[in-house]
Structure formats: C-alpha cells, structure tokens
Amino acid sequence: MTRPHIDDADARAAYRRELRAVARGPRLTGLFFVFASLGLWAWPQSGGPVRIGPLATESWGWISLGIGWAILLWVIVARTRHHKARMAELDD
Numbered sequence: 001m002t003r004p005h006i007d008d009a010d011a012r013a014a015y016r017r018e019l020r021a022v023a024r025g026p027r028l029t030g031l032f033f034v035f036a037s038l039g040l041w042a043w044p045q046s047g048g049p050v051r052i053g054p055l056a057t058e059s060w061g062w063i064s065l066g067i068g069w070a071i072l073l074w075v076i077v078a079r080t081r082h083h084k085a086r087m088a089e090l091d092d
Contacts, residue, residue, distance in 0.1 A: 003089045015086075022082045023075045030075060033068030037061040 004015040040061035044050050052060055 004086055019079055019083060023078045026071055026078075027075045030068045030071030033064045033071065037065035037068065040064055 004011060004018075006012045006015060038061070040057050044057045048057065050057060055063075
C-alpha cells in the first residue's frame with residue numbers, strides 16, 4: 001500500500017471509507033455496550049428487576065458503560081495508529 005493522496009476528493013472519500021472499516025466490529029460492540037447501559041438504567045423504572053445477580057441493575061449499567069467506553073477508546077487508538085502508519089508509507 002502506498003501513502004493515500006488526500007488532495008483528490010475521490011481518493012479522500014476512499015481513505016475515509018478505509019478508516020471507517022478499521023476495527024468496525026469492536027466499534028459496534030462498544031456502541032452496543034454504551035446503549036445497553038442506558039437500557040439497564042431504565043429497566044428498573046419500567047418494572048424490571050432491581051437486582052441482576054449480586055449487583056443492582058444500575059450497577060450493571062455503569063459496568064456496561066465503562067466496558068463500552070474502554071472499547072471505543074481502544075478503537076480510537078487503533079484508527080490513529082493505522083492513519084499514522086499509512087501516512088508514514090513512502091510513495092512508490
């Protein structure tokens with residue numbers, strides 16, 4: 001692979017698509033955990049269980065939020081590393 005040419009609009013759009021594809025699965029997983037935390041916080045107010053296992057449902061929501069954001073931060077680092085590596089490549 002060569003360094004992307006971001007001068008051209010089509011090449012820039014293709015490079016954006018490439019960056020969006022980096023760590024797509026983990027990004028969607030992180031977003032799932034973040035939105036699941038919202039559901040876990042709202043569930044007891046709508047008649048769901050107050051406790052799930054040893055912890056309160058809201059505590060599971062906080063755990064889910066922390067896991068989701070940790071995954072999303074890892075995705076940001078992975079995309080940044082990918083971008084830096086691509087920009088450091090020499091043109092052939």
